[in-house]
Amino acid sequence: MAYNSLAYLVVFLVPVFFLYTIVPKRYKWIVLLAASYGFYLMGSGFLVIFLLITTVSIYFCALSLDKVAKNAAAVRKTLPKEEKKAFRQKIDKKKRRIVLLTVLVNILILLVLKYYNFLGGAMDVLLASIGLPKIFPTISRQIQPLGISFYTLQAISYVLDVYHGKYTADRNFGKVALYLVFFPQIVEGPIGRFDLLADQLYEGHAFDWQRTISGIQLILWGLFQKVVIADRADILVGKVCGSFANYSGITVILTMLIYTLQIYTDFAGSIDIVAGSAQLFGVSLSKNFDRPFSSHTVNEFWRRWHITLGTWLRDYVFYPVSISKPIFSLGKFARKHFSTFLAGLVPAFISLFCVWFTNGFWHGAGVKYILYGMYYYVITILGLLFEPLFRRFFEATKIDRKGKGFQVFQVVRTFFLVNVGMLLFRANTIGSFGAMFVSMFSGFNPSVLTDGSLLSLGLDNKDLVVLAVGTLLLWIVGRLHTKGHHLRDELAQKNSFLRWGLSMAMLFVIIIFGAYGYGYVAINPIYGNF
C-alpha cells in the first residue's frame, strides 16, 4: 500500500486512527502493533518471517547482553583489584561475540535477500578470472521483504546501543517488535533510535484536536509534494533518461535539475506523509530533511538530506571505525612518519571510505550505487587534502570565507555537485550517466528554451506551469522555515475558517492537479524498494 494511495489514507489510516482513539490508553500500543503487522502482511505476505527473525534476534541478544553485564558486575565486586581488568576484558569479549553474531546474522539476511544477484555475479566474475566455473545462478525475482534495508539498520542500532551501555534491554517483546514494524516508517524511514522512539510508541497518547489537525495538514503537504510535483516531474525525467541519446545540452541540464526536484519532493513528501501519520498517534519521528539545498558543502548536504541515515552511519560506522584500535594504531604510526596534517587525515580517510561505501551500497545492489558513494567520498577527501591550500589562497586573495558572496558561491557549487550525483543515481547505467554528463556540455543549445522542444519531453505547457508554481511554493515554504516559522502552529493561531479553507484548498489542489489517473501512470516512491 503506497503512502500516497487512497487505500492507505482512507481505508487504512482512518479506521486505525479511530480505533487508536477509542481504545484505552494502556492498549493503544497494541492497536499500532496489530495495524503495523497487518500493513506489513498486506505488503509482503509471508516474508514477514524475516522481520520476525530480526525482531526475535535483537530482543534476545539485548537481553543476554544485559544478563552478562549484570552477572559480571556482581562477580567483579568480589574480585581483587589485579584481576579486575582481565575479567573485564573477558566479559567484553563475550559481549562482543554475542552482539557481533546478531549483527552479522541480520546483515547476512539483508545481503542474501537484497544483494544476492549482485554479490553472486561479482563472485562469479572473480571465479571466472581465475579459471573456475560459475556457481551462483541468478534469481529472476529476488524476494525482498518490505523495508528490510530500513528495519535492519534500526535493529542493529538497538543491539549496538545496548552493547555500549547506552541503555538497558527492554523486556517487553511487543515494544521491541513495534519499534521495528511501526507502519509509517517501515517502508522508507526515518531510521529511528530505540531510546527516542520506543517509549513514544508504547505510552499511548490521548486524542488531541490540534495535534490531529496538524498531522492531517502535514500529510496534505507531503501529498502535494509527491503527487503534484514528484510524480509529474517523473514523466519528463523518465522520457529523457529513457532515450538519453536524443537529447543534449540544456535539455539534459534541465532534466538533471528536474530529477533532483523529483527525488527531493518524492522522498521528503513521503516522509511528510509518514510524519503526519505518526503525529496522528502522538508520535514524533526524527527529522529526515532540513532544507538540504541551502547547504554550503557536500558534507553539510548529507547532514540535511536523509538525516537519519547520516546520523546512523556516523554513530555506527564512522565513530566506531575512527576510534577503533587498528585505526588508532595506524594514526599513531602515521604521526611518526608523516606530517601532522597528513597523519590526522589517515584515520579519517579510512573511516570515511567505510561510511561512503556503506552509504552507496545501501542504496542499491549495483556498481553504480557504490560509485555514487565513492563520488561523495572523493569530493570529501579532496576537500580535506586541499584545505591548507585553500586557506593560503583565501588569505592571499583576501576573499572573506564568511562573506555573503562566497556563501552564495558555496551553495551554488554544492547544488551543482549534488545534481551531478543525482544524475548518476538516476541514470540507467554508468555508461548512460557518462553519456548524459558529457552531452550537457557538448551542445550548448539555448534555442530549446524558446523553440518549444521542451514541450515534447512528456509534459505540456500547462504541466510545466504546475511544476513551476509547485516549486515556487516549495521554495517559499523553505524560506519561511529558514526564518524560523513553524507554519502549522502559526496557522493554528489564525482564524479557523482560514485554516480550514487552506487545508481544503490544498486537498483539492492535490486531487485536481495530481499526476495520476487517466493521462498519467501510477508511480512507486523511489525509496520504496528498500
Add this chain to the structure above:
Amino acid sequence: MDELLQILNTLKPGVDFTKETDLVKRGILDSLTIITLVNELKDEFDIEITLLDIVPKNFFSAQTIYDMVKRLQDE
C-alpha cells in the same frame, strides 16, 4: 589543561578555546575534528574513550572536554 588547549589549537587554529562554548552545535567541532581530537586525547592522556563518550554534551567546551578526560583518567 594546557596540553588540551595545545591539541585543540593545532586541530583548529584561529579559535579561542578558552572562551568559545557550544562547539558542536556551532560547527566548530564537526565529526571529523572530533575523531581526530579523540584519537589525540587517547594518545596524549592514555585514556579509553568509548562511543558513549562521544556525545555533544562532553564536547560543549574546552572545559567539558577536560572534565571528561579527568573522569576517564580516574577510571
Add this chain to the structure above:
Amino acid sequence: MQIKNKTILKRCCCVILTLGILFGALKGLSFLVTPRDDTTKAGMYYPDGRGFYSYPQNSIDVFVIGNSDSYCGFSPMELWHNYGFTSYNSGEPEQRATQGLNMLKEILTRHKPKVVLLDLDEIFEGKNTIGNTFSDIFSYEFPIFNYHNRWKTLDLSSAFQETNYTNQKSSIKIGGQHLNSKIKAYTGQNNMKKNSSFVSIPWASKYAMDQMQKLCQENGAAFVLIDVPAAITWTGARHDAAKAYAESKGIPFLDLNTDLDSMGFSWETDTMDAGYHINVVGAAKVTNYLGEYLKQNYSLADHRSDSDYSFWNDNYQIYEQAVQKSSS
C-alpha cells in the same frame, strides 16, 4: 465542563460538515469532468473501448472485456458476418481486473448483454493490488479521480450539456478491434507445456471477477472466462490457477490456448509481434471458434435479417476494406 462540551460539539459539527462538503465537492467536480461524449476531444479515456456508447441502446449482446490481448484477438465484425451476433471489444490497454469491473458497470448503463467474456491475461499482472482496487472503486463512484486531468482542456460550457454519444470513427464502427496484418512469427517453446512454478490469482483479481459474476447474474447475462491465444504471457500454471478458480465458482472457462489446432491457429502466421498479440488473420480464426461456442451454448439472436441492424453490414464493409488495404 460546559465549555468543553460546546467545543466538542463544535468540532463534531466541523468534522461532519467537512465530510459533507468533501462528498458534495467530489460529486460536483465529478459531474463537471465526466465526458459528455465518447470521443477523445470530449475527454473520454480510450474511446475505442467505449464505442458501445455510440451504438443504439441495448443493441449489443456480447462483450469482450480485457487488455490489448482481447481487442487484438477478437473481431466483432467476423462474429457479425458469420453468425449475426452483435458484439463489442470493451478492452483497455494494460487494464487491471478491477478496471475491467468498472468497464462492465459502464456497459450495463447502456446495454443489456447476454454474454460477457473476460480475457484472463490481465488478472495475473502485478498491478492487481489491494491499493489499486480501492482506487478503482473510488474512481467509479467519483470520476473526478480518473478524469481530473481534464482541468487542462475542460470547456465549462460543455460540462453542463446532456450526454450525446457521437463517435463514428471506423475503429468504433468495426467494434473496437485493433487491426494489424503484420506477421512476426513466434517460434519459441509452448508455454502451456513449460514447467513453471505455481501461480496464484491476486486477491484484487478474484474480487473483480466475483463482482463481475454477481453483476452478470443480477442483469441476466452469462459470465464466461476466456483466454485468447497468448504465447508469452500465458502458461500452463496460469491455466491451472484459472481453471481452479472457475470451477470453484461455477463459471465456464474457455482456454483457447489449448485448442489452437481445431481453430487452425498457428503462431507462425497469426501473430503481429512474435507472440504477444494476434493479427487480423488470427483474430478471425479465434472469433469463429468463439462464435461456434456461443452458438452452441447460448441462445443469441442472429440479427442479420433484422432491418434495425442493417448498419452492421455497412460496418462490415468498412472492416473488409480496411483488412484488404492493410494486407496488400
